[in-house]
Amino acid sequence: MANSTLRTIEAPFVAPGPSGVAIRAGIKGMSQRDREVLLLVGAHLGSLASADLKARCRAGTDHDSDQWAERKRALTEESSSRWAGSITKATHDQWGLARRAQLAHIHNLEAGVRTIARRLSQPVGEKGTKRAPGGYRTRQEWFQKARRLHVLKGRLERERSDREAGVVHVVRGGKRLARGRHNLEAAQLTEYEWRRRWDAERWFLQADGESGKRFGNETIRVSCDGEVGIKLPAPLAHLANAPRGRYVLDGRVGFRHRGEQWADRVSANRAVAYRVHLDVDRGRWYLTASWTIPPVQIVPLTAARANGLIGVDTNADHFAAWRLDEHGNPMGEPRRFLYDLDGPATYRDAQVRHALTRLLRWARREGVSIAIEDLDFGAEKTREKHGRGKRFRKLISGMPVAKLRARLVSMAVELGITIVVVDPAYTSRWGAEHWQKPLSSKNRKTTRHDAAGVAIGRRALGHRIRRRTAPPPHNQSDCVRHRTAQAGHGTHGREETRPRVPGPRTRSVSPDAARTRVTSASTTVRDAPVDQVWVQDSLLLTD
Template sequence: MGVLRKMSAPFVALGSSGVAIRTRLKHLTPEDEGVLRVVGAHLGLLASRDLRRRCADGLEHSSDTWAERKRALTGESSSRWAGSITKVNHDQWALSRRAQLAHIQGLEAGMKTIEHRLSLPVGERGSKRAPGGYRSRQEWFAKTRRLHVLEDQLTAERADREAGRVRVVRGGKKLARGRHHLEAAQLTAEQWRQRWEASRWFLAADGESGKRFGNETVRVTPDGEVSLKLPAPLAHLANARNGRYVFAARVHFHHRGDQWADRVSAHRAVAYRIHLDVERSRWYLTASWTIPPVKTVPLARARKGGMVGVDANADHLAAWRLDEHGNPCGAPSRFFFDLDGAASFRDAQVRHALIRLLHWAQRHNLSIAIEDLDFGAEKTREKHGRRKRFRNLISGMPVSKLRARLVSMAAELGITIVAVDPAYTSQWGAQHWRKPLTSKTRKTTRHDAASVAIGRRALGHRIRRRTAPPHDDQSDRRGHRTAQAGGGARGREGTCPRIPGPRTRSDGAVCGAKAGDQDAQHRSERPAEPVQLMLSL
């Protein structure tokens, strides 16, 4: 039996630190749309040039080079537009660096798995914890060639990282590659060109506290009037004072509109982004701002009254309610979602499943326990070999999106989220809880049992269920075997200590001079021993 890895303790997940709301820019005139397209294309060109300079700086980037880039952009736009462009590009470069590191770690993990399998004899069976050898000599030879390919890729990626070189595509690499596969993307050349140009526009401005309505570049008044500070070369397009353009559209935020209005009225910072949905030919305005982190509820308070254990799967969420002692209550619940379709459809499915789960937990006034999953190193084909369906299953699970949305949506409803270590929850849950919770009218699945294991771990109990005492007689002289004791309690697997004295609730059972004399008791006959003695005589 292998050594179990050390598991981390449960913790209360922090709430979201930002808010983003979106509304549609309706009733735009042709002149309004023309101004948005011209300004977006002009600022997008400046953003592309600045991103190229940022990538060229690499690790030599400093505050001086940042200020130099900003001064170069100010003359062609404005100081605030230049600040927004340089900040976005710096964040994009940092994101690419993190993605580069993750790619390097994935290559190292794949090479390690291939080297391990190549060292084993061909056809050797593997175990649950480690893969075995390859099935044939042909596959073994193919993997040796793939190992050399991964080594070359790893060498190139490490060289790029040491030099501070990253590769970024404004507009997205997926859309850029789609130009060569228009039939597969079901797009014409003109449709692709429209999407490509719209994705490279830049119409985003950071907020400033203390300025009028929280933003001097893209200004939205409390009554919904939207105006834009035009770049210096496009100042001739202004229809208002100080080089501003006021749109005919009026906006209204249906979600969190009161919070937005309070911030705008108090002149607190609000960032705005305008973008075009090419498929629908609609313009949208997104407002965002930061909020203080939600105060973390103590873990002891989150455990009060019980917990709702949730097991995330590829097509549903399995949940079961547990009391504070870790005992399952009622019947399990499942919240299904469908991830086959467009990104907007998948996102809506996940949100719908989460809101049903949160409302169910809110009715019981309980916290939610969920696994702290991360499948970053579990998706490679080197780890799972030919199990393509299993790899696709893992890749299709919306782990990061589900966790982020669950935390943010739970914070709005005042529900606490407790994250637990995902180690062995499915295996031990099925081993200790699947059979006991199955009856003639209820079929408990492996996922339902895993939700019980997750909830018990969040409550601080051991996953193994409490066992009953032996059925040798009606007394409990052997004691109850229980798994509720702490992991460090000595003798927790032994029998309970024997308590001297009779097992009776009567007062004074051992008191009096004739306590041991059976003849003195109120019985219908004398004890058996004297009767047998008289018969023998």
């Protein structure tokens, strides 16, 4: 394969640590009045948030700071200045997310249009290659895809016009839940259950933190002993049971995870943002606390490579990992960390978290870093690219690569483990080509995923994935070990056989002082640095 057909491979880098922390705990011991007050406050602020989002979407790209201030003043009359600030900030975040999703959808449509147009231009039944699909199988399929091409072009034209006009389509509460109202039987919900979920998703009970204010938040205040107080909006001030229009819940909250960090921030009056939400299925109220953290000092890439690392290949049901030394040589046996991504989101999250915990514990025992691919299947999920491969499309769509990488980085920071991110290009293909067969034996069956883990680790270490030329057998050279050491990429003759030494090379011939070298001491450098090769002095001849 010509080098011109290969895409550029990005250099590996050390993944930065998380910039924020979020913890959640249930509110225990709530009274019936607490629930009624939270329902009223959430519904009132939710209606204001919906109206504000509508106004923001109507303004489009022509929105400016004056319009923002005008919207905030209108919201202040119906709530408070702090509630208005939280609502407008959440509105702008949601509008920005919708714009980014709109651009990603446009790119997806463009990829589909290009793929269908190319396949339509080829003869029916034309075979494709590994890099590009061929023509469609039958004339009927060609006709159906020609119709779909017109549909995609129409969608693409509408999306482009909406983006130029600054129009976005946002549903507070979620489009999936909104569509479920029209088919309750398929959603396995009754009308009452759907209404409860819809209302809970559209409530607004979140407030940004403020440094210097008491307990770090003036709107939703949580004391060190777990007492929760809420600043009521102006129309609901008559429900207050505390001074200055505040309502203090009878329930209490206690954070087990990172509880000490949260208590330190609250006691020092540092900013902490809170969100109160209802889990309709469990019937429980939860409080989520979040705050920003200073950036973690990134370890240099050379330091992360010092003791070798663990190359990890991400798959649909397991992590395939292999320990490599600093020279890129596999050590020990490969390991697999299984998980199951079938089931509800909570189950999938627990499965991935458990697998990552075992992987990180192994890395901590070995005292090495972890290398992982920078996967992104955004352009790989279209049915136009993979055709009838529905199982494969479902497979890659179910892999939460972005969430998995973020969770791995956040968990690794707590254990002091460095994560090295590499380009995923050709790791599975080249790993299987160069490492799967050599690493297989009678007692070990090396899979394609194990070999991909070796390829990922070698790329993170700065080595080429391709293995070096196998050394000559025993008794045809003085030793085999000298070819297993790594050499720099530019070293002359590093892939060649050793220079021939004059004289017989078998043990059956008696030594001849005139034609053999002295074997009393070897001058070959075995543990040479990475950028050096073995060195041998000139031959010593006897008298």
